[in-house]
Amino acid sequence: MLVASYYLWIAPHILLGIFLICLLRRRLQRQLPIFVGYVVFELVQFTVLFTIFLHSPFPVAIYKWTLVVGEGIGSILELGVIYELANELLLSRSTLGSMLRPVLQVVLALLLLGAAIGSGAFSGISVQRVNNIFEMINFSSNLIEAGMVLALFIFARALRVSWHSWVAGVALGFGVSASIDLVSAALRAQWGERAFSAVDLTQMASFHVCVVIWLISLFLADRTPPFPDEKLKISDLELWDQELQRMVQR
Amino acid sequence: MTIAIIFIFLGLLALALTVYLAKGHLSKSGDLEKLAIQLRPVDVGAFCNLICASEQQYLRDHLPPREFRSIHRERMGAAVDYVRCAAHNASILMRLGEAARQHSNPSVRQAGDKLLENGLRLRLYAIQVVPRLYLSMAFPKARPTPDILADTYDNMSRQVVTLSCLHFPTHGMSSAL
Numbered sequence: 377m378l379v380a381s382y383y384l385w386i387a388p389h390i391l392l393g394i395f396l397i398c399l400l401r402r403r404l405q406r407q408l409p410i411f412v413g414y415v416v417f418e419l420v421q422f423t424v425l426f427t428i429f430l431h432s433p434f435p436v437a438i439y440k441w442t443l444v445v446g447e448g449i450g451s452i453l454e455l456g457v458i459y460e461l462a463n464e465l466l467l468s469r470s471t472l473g474s475m476l477r478p479v480l481q482v483v484l485a486l487l488l489l490g491a492a493i494g495s496g497a498f499s500g501i502s503v504q505r506v507n508n509i510f511e512m513i514n515f516s517s518n519l520i521e522a523g524m525v526l527a528l529f530i531f532a533r534a535l536r537v538s539w540h541s542w543v544a545g546v547a548l549g550f551g552v553s554a555s556i557d558l559v560s561a562a563l564r565a566q567w568g569e570r571a572f573s574a575v576d577l578t579q580m581a582s583f584h585v586c587v588v589i590w591l592i593s594l595f596l597a598d599r600t601p602p603f604p605d606e607k608l609k610i611s612d613l614e615l616w617d618q619e620l621q622r623m624v625q626r
Numbered sequence: 627m628t629i630a631i632i633f634i635f636l637g638l639l640a641l642a643l644t645v646y647l648a649k650g651h652l653s654k655s656g657d658l659e660k661l662a663i664q665l666r667p668v669d670v671g672a673f674c675n676l677i678c679a680s681e682q683q684y685l686r687d688h689l690p691p692r693e694f695r696s697i698h699r700e701r702m703g704a705a706v707d708y709v710r711c712a713a714h715n716a717s718i719l720m721r722l723g724e725a726a727r728q729h730s731n732p733s734v735r736q737a738g739d740k741l742l743e744n745g746l747r748l749r750l751y752a753i754q755v756v757p758r759l760y761l762s763m764a765f766p767k768a769r770p771t772p773d774i775l776a777d778t779y780d781n782m783s784r785q786v787v788t789l790s791c792l793h794f795p796t797h798g799m800s801s802a803l
Contacts, residue, residue, distance in 0.1 A: 498629075535753075552644060558637035
């Protein structure tokens with residue numbers, strides 16, 4: 377159990393470091409700058425928490441407050457990434473931007489309402505104030521994140537908008553991780569402190585899955601078909617001519 | 627207890643749906659030639675006739691109410707099929723537009739942009755129009771839909787021709803529309 381928890385804590389961050397290097401090498405940071413900021417923040421947070429963890433005697437209070445502050449900043453950055461994904465997918469297109477922006481705002485408002493209801497219902501997860509703050513931020517951000525990513529995928533499917541594979545991978549990673557974390561947060565609320573370690577392991581595993589999805593999507597070749605500059609063929613000219621004639625007759 | 631179960635259920639549902647919907651994005655076939663075969667012919671003139679208000683009024687004036695309702699239902703059913711075909715073609719032409727956006731020639735890129743924009747617009751209209759057509763089936767007095775869908779489809783067809791004209795391989799899509 378101890379080995380598994382160490383593995384799930386350290387391995388995803390090593391993979392995340394590799395992912396960041398690959399991302400910067402391919403100069404993809406310009407496409408999703410807030411996401412890159414989030415990845416850097418995750419790595420910094422891990423380094424700080426790991427350093428505190430190694431300190432003897434273990435400063436519990438400092439560790440917990442660092443975790444809470446980190447969770448808060450991380451949640452804000454995650455929402456920024458969701459906005460970035462929405463912008464990349466929908467809002468940057470002039471036709472869709474004006475029509476879908478209000479729809480996404482309504483979805484966000486509903487998710488905020490759901491997060492408020494959930495946070496109110498789960499307010500007694502722990503007797504410790506710092507733990508409660510952490511759990512509320514964790515639950516709310518996961519609910520909003522999972523809901524927004526799902527809404528983006530639904531719109532993309534309905535409108536047949538295609539994403540570049542690595543951007544879709546980023547969204548999928550966030551969606552999978554947030555959904556699993558949402559389930560585990562609800563389980564923690566149900567079973568209380570008895571479920572804390574199991575839920576922690578589940579959340580670390582979900583982050584591991586998320587980073588693996590990001591890495592795989594980065595290595596997947598861009599599936600958009602390449603179109604070399606082909607010379608005009610006679611058959612193309614004939615087709616063009618036929619089409620023009622058909623349009624003139626219309 | 628109940629709220630916890632609701633959120634567990636919602637989380638699992640979101641997970642399943644996200645994975646299912648993302649599958650399409652990650653495993654999309656890039657063969658436009660195969661997609662071109664999937665294009666369905668759409669007769670824009672026939673569609674315009676089906677949703678034409680004066681045509682509807684003419685039928686209402688000259689047919690007994692029961693017969694009119696039956697024929698109107700059939701006409702709206704056919705219009706729904708046309709809209710679905712047009713939306714299906716739009717999704718294929720959007721792929722063509724996306725590919726054209728990566729071309730080295732700025733004119734091809736511009737034509738690709740326009741094609742993509744019109745494709746998105748048509749799919750948005752299709753989402754709005756289909757429920758209205760069903761509504762018109764149930765309540766024949768309701769005006770089924772504006773002609774904007776037909777105009778947008780027409781624009782898309784023209785842009786595919788423009789792409790062919792710019793030496794961009796359209797795999798015979800313009801003739802299939």
